Amino acid sequence: MATASLIKKDPYIADTVNKTVMESYRVLRGRVNGLGYSPDARLMPYLELAGFGSAALIWTFDLRYDLISALVEHWRPETHTFHLPCGECIVTLEDVALQLGLPIDGSPITGVCAIAEPAALCYGLLEASPDHDESNLSGLKFTWLKVNFEHLPDNATEEELICAARAYIMHIIRGVLMLDANNNRVHLMYLPLLTDLHNVRSYN
Structure with a gap:
């Protein structure tokens, strides 16, 4: 009874998905942030070694x-789940692991956000560094x-690869x-974790 009361009585967007006329004002606008390019085929063995082979695809x-x-219309903040006619549903960490092939039971990632010598770190692990004042170099x-x-x-x-x-x-x-x-850069705090690609797969 309590579950049934959480299901909205208003017409759903889902009712109009397959119709020719769609209430466009009710459709969410999304912003897709992709990688912009596919990896060179020669990188795949190294991405697989690090456990990112599936994610790279x-x-x-x-x-x-x-x-x-x-789907968003069926989200209920009271239970943090989607309430569907077939029951409650939620995307779990295990679902993400199965789809992306990423480990979820490895060593936890901890560390500091401040990098003492960011340019040296970039040159050491990427053999290149952005032309910025080192005091402002916190992300790529x-x-x-x-x-x-x-x-x-x-x-x-091999080192370049x-x-x-x-x-x-x-x-x-x-x-x-x-x-x-702020989806146009990645923080440098992740770079030291990639020093040895053999160890990356052991992280959670």
Whole structure:
């Protein structure tokens, strides 16, 4: 009885999804933030090694905003779940792990946000650094990552490929996995975690 009272009585967006005329004013407008480029095929072994192989394949999106809007209509803040005719539903951490292939039971990630020598860190792990005053260098812009790591030379060394894989993982972290309102750069605090790609898979 309590569950039934949480289900709205108003007409749903879902009722009009398959009709030719749609109440467009009720459809949510979304902002898609993708990676902007697909990884070089030579990076895939390193992305797989780090556990980001599956996540690297979601660099583009094709979203149905009318269906997303219909789902949002069924969200109930009282229970933090979607109330559907078939029952309650919610996306779990396990669902995300199964879809993206990311570990959810590894070592927790902790650390500080302040990087003592950000330029040295960038040069050490990416072999490049943005031309900024080091006191203001706290993150890497997506445009900078794309310009410097999208096109690799045909004779790229293994170290260059590893650096490009680190850059792509940085892009995945902020471009797909941990979005926020300031979605044009990724914080440097994630870069030290990618020092040894063999260890990345062990993180939660």
